[in-house]
Amino acid sequence: MGKAFIFGVSVSGENFTDRVEETKRIRMNFENGLNTILISPRRIGKTSLVNRVCDCMADVEGIQTVRMDVYDCRNEYDFYNKFAASILKATSSRMEHAVETAKEFLGRIVPKISISPDPASEYSISLGIRPKDISPEEVLSLPERIAEKKDIRLVICIDEFQQVGDFPDSVNVQKRLRAVWQHQKRTSYCLYGSKKHMMENLFQSRRMPFYQFGDTIYLGNIPVEEWVPYIRTRFEAKEKKISENLAAEICRMVDNHSSYVQQLAWNVMIETESEATRQNLKDAVHKLIAQSSPLFIQQAENLSSYQMNFLKAVSAGINDGFGRRSVIEDFNLGSKSNIARLVNSLTDKELIDKTKAGVFFADPVFRLWFQSEYGTVSAHFSGLL
Ligand SMILES: Nc1ncnc2c1ncn2[C@@H]1O[C@H](COP(=O)(O)OP(=O)(O)OP(=O)(O)O)[C@@H](O)[C@H]1O
Numbered sequence: 001m002g003k004a005f006i007f008g009v010s011v012s013g014e015n016f017t018d019r020v021e022e023t024k025r026i027r028m029n030f031e032n033g034l035n036t037i038l039i040s041p042r043r044i045g046k047t048s049l050v051n052r053v054c055d056c057m058a059d060v061e062g063i064q065t066v067r068m069d070v071y072d073c074r075n076e077y078d079f080y081n082k083f084a085a086s087i088l089k090a091t092s093s094r095m096e097h098a099v100e101t102a103k104e105f106l107g108r109i110v111p112k113i114s115i116s117p118d119p120a121s122e123y124s125i126s127l128g129i130r131p132k133d134i135s136p137e138e139v140l141s142l143p144e145r146i147a148e149k150k151d152i153r154l155v156i157c158i159d160e161f162q163q164v165g166d167f168p169d170s171v172n173v174q175k176r177l178r179a180v181w182q183h184q185k186r187t188s189y190c191l192y193g194s195k196k197h198m199m200e201n202l203f204q205s206r207r208m209p210f211y212q213f214g215d216t217i218y219l220g221n222i223p224v225e226e227w228v229p230y231i232r233t234r235f236e237a238k239e240k241k242i243s244e245n246l247a248a249e250i251c252r253m254v255d256n257h258s259s260y261v262q263q264l265a266w267n268v269m270i271e272t273e274s275e276a277t278r279q280n281l282k283d284a285v286h287k288l289i290a291q292s293s294p295l296f297i298q299q300a301e302n303l304s305s306y307q308m309n310f311l312k313a314v315s316a317g318i319n320d321g322f323g324r325r326s327v328i329e330d331f332n333l334g335s336k337s338n339i340a341r342l343v344n345s346l347t348d349k350e351l352i353d354k355t356k357a358g359v360f361f362a363d364p365v366f367r368l369w370f371q372s373e374y375g376t377v378s379a380h381f382s383g384l385l
């Protein structure tokens with residue numbers, strides 16, 4: 001076994017745990033040509049999950065998956081370039097095939113091929129498509145035409161898809177994408193991204209072009225029952241021990257949030273001599289908060305005093321009924337009409353998350369930091385902060 005705990009990058013192989021149901025469901029969608037939309041808070045495991053499904057399907061005859069990440073696309077044509085280059089690359093076994101396919105389906109575009117320094121991929125393609133070269137519709141129909149020619153089906157997985165919502169003239173771009181994609185018979189899409197709120201804006205509003213585009217999956221947390229044995233085996237592999245209770249406590253401290261569970265477990269392991277103690281967990285929690293605090297301080301500095309007051313209310317355990325007079329007065333939230341504005345602005349900043357159960361901190365470590373800074377620690381955590 002290599003690293004005991006991995007965080008911050010997508011995980012695969014033996015580092016990937018659980019997600020049995022989700023893997024099955026997404027795989028079914030892929031096999032049946034259904035579009036999939038995957039939404040979750042940050043660092044829960046979307047990228048890892050889609051990678052997992054694609055890897056599982058590598059041997060399936062007649063269906064090919066294509067993965068791309070559009071985090072660096074700033075406008076429509078950045079997107080088309082990434083889209084076409086990724087599809088050409090994934091569907092061509094050799095460099096020469098990619099050039100031929102581009103000639104056949106993208107007309108005047110001459111791809112630039114460069115030998116990649118990245119050992120994982122032997123070459124990379126850039127297309128340099130500009131608006132005057134080719135219409136969006138032609139680029140967008142590329143996968144369907146390749147799929148027809150090769151008599152296969154394609155599943156196009158697009159990570160950080162919320163970027164599209166920030167493009168200039170975004171709604172029209174979205175209309176163009178959807179108009180072409182929804183008529184494709186051999187191509188389906190899996191769209192996911194790390195900004196939950198922006199993804200919801202794209203897919204949940206009736207007014208938006210991507211409304212009801214496919215099977216929307218809300219990716220929840222990996223349950224404690226899965227994490228506990230995962231954590232304990234990793235301690236054992238490094239000849240250390242941790243009790244079931246303490247392993248479960250790690251999960252609870254960070255609301256079972258995938259990346260933080262791994263990061264906190266790692267911190268605890270570093271502190272542990274041979275068997276983890278409560279003091280080790282306590283020190284590990286402090287380090288976890290310290291590791292993130294520069295970013296949190298910066299985020300808090302940019303908040304208005306009403307926004308800070310609102311967070312103090314959430315931190316004190318108030319999750320709904322913010323318009324009540326007692327709450328407004330106790331926490332100095334301004335007027336009743338101010339509440340909706342506060343909720344919207346803090347949601348936009350991804351600091352809070354509004355669910356059916358109420359308003360909560362979006363990031364469990366931000367919550368811990370906030371509680372330790374502003375002294376609103378709940379009884380459960382008080383021994384650990
Ligand atoms: N199935 C899993 N098993 C174990 N750990 C996981 C799993 N999924 C996610 N993680 C943990 O969460 C971290 C983030 O995973 P990943 O990058 O897949 O999440 P994401 O939701 O795509 O994140 P982002 O919102 O930043 O795009 C991983 O580094 C790992 O620590």
Ligand SMILES: [Mg+2]
Pocket residue numbers: 046047048159193194
């Ligand atoms: Mg991701």
